[in-house]
Amino acid sequence: MIVENLRVRRGSFVLYVPRLEVGRGECLVVLGPSGAGKTTLLKSLAGLLRVESGRILIDGMDVSRLPPEQRGFAYVPQSYALFPHMKVWDNIAYGLRARGMDRARIEEKVRSVAKVLGIEDLLDRYPHQLSAGQRQRVAIARAIVVEPRVLLLDEPLANIDPSMRSRARNFLRSLLTKLDVAVVYATHSLVDAVSMGDRIAYVVDGKLAFLGNVEQFLSTDYAKPYLEEIEIVAKYLRTRT
Amino acid sequence: MARNLNPFFVANLVISTILVLFILIPLVSLFLYTNPDTLRELFTGYTASEVLNAFETTFKASLLSTLLLLAFGLPLAYTLARHSFPGKKVLESIIDIPFVLPHTVAGVAILTGFGSRSIFGEPLERIGLVVQDSFWGIVAAMMFVSAPVLIDSAKVAFQSIDPELEEVARCLGASPVRVFATITLPLALRGIVAGTILAWARALSEVGAILVVAYYPKTINVLVLEYLNVYGLSYAIALSTILTLVSIALFTALRMVLGGGS
Numbered sequence: 001m002i003v004e005n006l007r008v009r010r011g012s013f014v015l016y017v018p019r020l021e022v023g024r025g026e027c028l029v030v031l032g033p034s035g036a037g038k039t040t041l042l043k044s045l046a047g048l049l050r051v052e053s054g055r056i057l058i059d060g061m062d063v064s065r066l067p068p069e070q071r072g073f074a075y076v077p078q079s080y081a082l083f084p085h086m087k088v089w090d091n092i093a094y095g096l097r098a099r100g101m102d103r104a105r106i107e108e109k110v111r112s113v114a115k116v117l118g119i120e121d122l123l124d125r126y127p128h129q130l131s132a133g134q135r136q137r138v139a140i141a142r143a144i145v146v147e148p149r150v151l152l153l154d155e156p157l158a159n160i161d162p163s164m165r166s167r168a169r170n171f172l173r174s175l176l177t178k179l180d181v182a183v184v185y186a187t188h189s190l191v192d193a194v195s196m197g198d199r200i201a202y203v204v205d206g207k208l209a210f211l212g213n214v215e216q217f218l219s220t221d222y223a224k225p226y227l228e229e230i231e232i233v234a235k236y237l238r239t240r241t
Numbered sequence: 242m243a244r245n246l247n248p249f250f251v252a253n254l255v256i257s258t259i260l261v262l263f264i265l266i267p268l269v270s271l272f273l274y275t276n277p278d279t280l281r282e283l284f285t286g287y288t289a290s291e292v293l294n295a296f297e298t299t300f301k302a303s304l305l306s307t308l309l310l311l312a313f314g315l316p317l318a319y320t321l322a323r324h325s326f327p328g329k330k331v332l333e334s335i336i337d338i339p340f341v342l343p344h345t346v347a348g349v350a351i352l353t354g355f356g357s358r359s360i361f362g363e364p365l366e367r368i369g370l371v372v373q374d375s376f377w378g379i380v381a382a383m384m385f386v387s388a389p390v391l392i393d394s395a396k397v398a399f400q401s402i403d404p405e406l407e408e409v410a411r412c413l414g415a416s417p418v419r420v421f422a423t424i425t426l427p428l429a430l431r432g433i434v435a436g437t438i439l440a441w442a443r444a445l446s447e448v449g450a451i452l453v454v455a456y457y458p459k460t461i462n463v464l465v466l467e468y469l470n471v472y473g474l475s476y477a478i479a480l481s482t483i484l485t486l487v488s489i490a491l492f493t494a495l496r497m498v499l500g501g502g503s
Contacts, residue, residue, distance in 0.1 A: 048408045068411040075412040081405040085427050094423075095413030146413060 001045075001150050001182050006054035006064075008044045015040045015206040017054070022150070027176050027183040029197030031190065031217075033225070037206040038186035039078075042152045045184065046075040058149055069098070071150075074143035078155040080135045082127035088114075088138050089123040095146035113145040117175070132159045133168050140172070144179060153185045157192055169195050190226040194236055271482045279479040292464065292480065296487075299460040302376060303444040306383035307391070310440055314392045315433070319425070321392075322399035337389050344386060348453025351381050378455030383444035390443050394436025398429035438495055445488060 003020040015037040022028040030038045043049045045056060047068035056064040063071045074095075083091050089110060096106045114120045117137045127135060136156055143151055160168045173195050176183055185196050193200055193214070200217045202210035210222050217223055218230065283292050321333060339347060355372045356362045362372060372378040402425060410420045426433075448462035456463060461484050469477035 043408070046408070046412050048411070068408070069414050069416055071412075073412055075409060077405045077409065079403065079405055081403065081409040083406060083410070083424060094410065094415070098410075098414040098416075098419060142409075142413065152412075 001184075002055075002057040003045070004055045004057070006041075006044060006056065007052045008040055008049055009052050010040060010049070013037070013040070013206055015044070015203075017041065017201075017203075017208045020201060020208070020211070022182040022184060024182055025180050026198050027185055027196055028199050028201055029193040030184060030186040030201045030203055031188070031193045031197075032186075032203035033188055036203045038188075038203055039154055040206075041203065042075065042154050042184060042186050045150065046073045046152055047071050048075070072148055073150045073152055074146060074148035075152045076139045076143050076154065076156060078158050080139035080159070082130075082135055082138055082142075084127050086126075087123065088119065088125050088127070088130070091127070091138055092123075092142045092145055094142065099146070109145055113141045116178075117141045132161060133164050136160060136168065137171075140175070144181070148181060151179070151181050151183045153183065155187055156185075157187070157189070172196065190223070190229040191232050191236065268485065271478060271485055274478050275482045276475050276479065279475050280482070283476070283479055283483075291459070292461075295459045295461045295464040296483075298376065298379065298458045299445065299462070302379040302460065303383055303441055306380045306387065306444045307437060307441040309380070310384055310388055310391045311433075311437060314388065315395055318392050318395035319399050319421070322396045323404070336392050339386050340389050344447065344449025345453055347385055348382060348450035351378070351385055351450065351454050355381060372454060374455050374457045376455075376458060379451055379458070379460060382450035382454045383447050386447050386450055387440040387443035391436045391440035394439060395429065395433050398432025398436070399425065401432065402428045438492060441495075442488070442492060 001020075001022045003017055005019075006015070006017040008015040020028065030041055032038050040049060044051055047063075047066060047070075051064050054064065055062045058072070068075075082088075083094065086094070092110045092113060093106050096109060101109075110123070111120070114123055117140065119134065119137050119141060122130060122134055122138065127138070130138065136159070140153075140156070156172065157165055157168055169192060176185075176196060183196075185192075187193055187196075197214070199211065199213055201208055202217065202220075202222050204222070210217060210220055223230065283289065317336075321329065342350070352373065353359060354361060355365060357366055357371070357373055365372065370377050372381055406424050406428070407420050410424050411417070415423065446462070448460075448466065451460055451463060452466070459467070461480065465477050465480045465484070468480055
């Protein structure tokens with residue numbers, strides 16, 4: 001996916017991204033404080049917000065004027081937005097049914113993705129019967145089962161209990177490395193950014209202030225607000241190497 | 242228990258009891274003062290066909306007005322709940338006007354707008370939709386007064402749904418129609434059902450606008466007024482008792498069926 005000169009207006013707030021590229025199998029982390037425009041960027045890519053100007057290219061084709069259902073992007077919001085009146089099975093099958101897939105194929109794909117995410121025993125439950133961690137897995141299962149061209153994750157760890165976050169982060173990281181899909185991952189946490197991302201796009205006040213790898217980011221002034229987290233990041237990097 | 246018996250709780254209880262009695266006493270009195278002979282006479286004497294026709298007209302017109310309101314009101318309620326556009330506040334105020342308008346005035350307004358000598362009345366008459374003293378006039382009067390009840394209830398029901406559910410469904414490949422049918426409507430159903438029941442109740446109880454627009458064919462409410470004037474209170478009580486019983490039975494059944502037994 002290539003994003004060029006993307007401009008989105010929401011009231012007085014303007015988001016402008018001159019250029020972004022995410023390759024298949026790559027995870028680009030959009031890092032920034034609350035209100036920086038991370039969710040606006042993700043929703044614009046998904047087609048949920050009208051783009052004022054610019055292009056969103058997928059395999060060379062501009063999809064910026066296509067409605068969300070025709071883009072092939074899967075979006076997982078911070079709230080997970082599981083359909084509360086449907087069981088986990090039906091939540092995961094929703095996108096497959098929308099594509100008119102036959103019942104046997106849906107059954108096969110739902111079982112398969114549930115196995116990958118370790119939620120096979122939750123398929124008969126309703127969302128309100130799940131923990132935050134389980135809801136996160138279901139939301140990701142529902143998103144990846146449709147084999148999207150781009151997976152958009154908005155603060156997927158924010159609702160996880162701090163004591164469980166490290167485990168959830170590790171699980172998500174190992175899952176994302178297995179997926180052959182372009183991932184855009186929005187977060188305000190440097191720890192999450194370092195854990196998940198191949199590259200960091202730092203957004204502040206609606207502007208793309210930095211684009212590069214983790215080490216480069218840590219040497220910039222933008223990393224200063226994250227000083228508290230840097231020690232944890234350093235520890236993480238030591239364990240990774 | 243002792244904790245509940247504080248002066249504030251007792252004062253609330255007394256005040257609440259007064260209001261509940263205020264509602265209950267007239268209803269119970271209807272049943273207590275109903276003369277069984279008058280009741281029998283209503284359905285066996287020369288008034289029988291008139292009474293039965295009035296019941297039929299009332300229920301058919303109220304049902305039709307509610308169905309029409311559902312068909313036209315749900316898209317409007319959804320638009321108001323989900324979209325911002327210039328003049329939205331004005332539109333919402335217009336929808337709520339029937340709430341504050343005296344019902345006889347509503348009747349005069351309907352006649353002025355859709356009566357045979359009005360701009361819209363003439364083309365409507367050409368396709369058989371005569372408003373003055375007709376079944377369609379009753380439907381129009383019922384729709385007019387109960388429209389805000391259904392539209393406002395449905396709007397609140399739609400507003401209560403997290404828009405992210407619809408957004409995620411769109412991203413998963415569902416068209417706007419499919420999202421509405423599989424996500425929005427099922428989640429808003431309870432509120433819509435409640436609004437529909439209230440709108441039907443409002444239509445069923447309408448008399449002021451109907452008296453002005455379409456005295457004929459007589460609805461049961463018009464007949465209650467007529468019997469009160471012509472035959473006296475005894476006949477009006479008997480008719481009112483039947484209407485009350487039928488209404489309570491229907492609304493209870495509807496609430497149980499549509500509201501999942503709750």
